[in-house]
Amino acid sequence: DTEVTQTPKHLVMGMTNKKSLKCEQHMGHRAMYWYKQKAKKPPELMFVYSYEKLSINESVPSRFSPECPNSSLLNLHLHALQPEDSALYLCASSLRWDISYEQYFGPGTRLTVT
Amino acid sequence: RKEVEQDPGPFNVPEGATVAFNCTYSNSASQSFFWYRQDCRKEPKLLMSVYSSGNEDGRFTAQLNRASQYISLLIRDSKLSDSATYLCVVNEAPGTASKLTFGTGTRLQVTL
Numbered sequence: 001d002t003e004v005t006q007t008p009k010h011l012v013m014g015m016t017n018k019k020s021l022k023c024e025q026h027m028g029h030r031a032m033y034w035y036k037q038k039a040k041k042p043p044e045l046m047f048v049y050s051y052e053k054l055s056i057n058e059s060v061p062s063r064f065s066p067e068c069p070n071s072s073l074l075n076l077h078l079h080a081l082q083p084e085d086s087a088l089y090l091c092a093s094s095l096r097w098d099i100s101y102e103q104y105f106g107p108g109t110r111l112t113v114t
Numbered sequence: 115r116k117e118v119e120q121d122p123g124p125f126n127v128p129e130g131a132t133v134a135f136n137c138t139y140s141n142s143a144s145q146s147f148f149w150y151r152q153d154c155r156k157e158p159k160l161l162m163s164v165y166s167s168g169n170e171d172g173r174f175t176a177q178l179n180r181a182s183q184y185i186s187l188l189i190r191d192s193k194l195s196d197s198a199t200y201l202c203v204v205n206e207a208p209g210t211a212s213k214l215t216f217g218t219g220t221r222l223q224v225t226l
Contacts, residue, residue: 042217105157
């Protein structure tokens with residue numbers, strides 16, 4: 001079963017709010033990813049976790065804070081976002097980070113910042 | 115030059131047609147290649163990995179030409195449900211710095 005789940009499906013938040021996005025997979029994958037996708041653009045990598053440790057931060061502003069509590073869970077904490085941060089946030093996982101395995105995406109959280 | 119280039123389309127084809135998408139990549143050290151499909155407002159879904167020998171999955175055939183740094187996807191007997199954006203994805207050299215590089219996608223619209 002190649003399933004990655006994400007909650008919530010939709011989120012509307014004000015610029016002063018704090019919220020979190022959640023991602024879960026039970027495929028035994030040891031690499032997990034956050035991507036941001038704007039309309040009509042391809043996904044852009046934000047963070048990579050490998051064996052629960054942050055491996056890549058693609059110069060993402062500190063108002064986005066990732067967390068990997070265990071090998072199945074990945075969170076993205078949001079604080080003081082800007083309207084331009086409105087996008088589809090996708091979580092993905094793969095067997096490992098250091099070998100080119102396929103990545104499987106969750107359904108995403110559609111975020112609107114007002 | 116973009117790292118992964120695709121014709122954005124849209125490709126409008128009738129049901130039952132054969133359609134081919136092409137993709138070029140700039141990094142000759144690239145190791146892994148994939149096609150994903152993405153429906154409107156949904157997540158990318160893995161369609162198939164692309165191997166050096168070429169591979170086929172039902173109506174879909176993927177080819178890789180390393181010398182020309184070129185990947186293709188052929189869809190035979192198109193169905194209405196094939197309408198989507200097809201993303202060419204390249205994973206550069208293996209190692210801790212490997213990342214997926216996405217093309218901008220080719221949009222396919224299959225019509226009656």
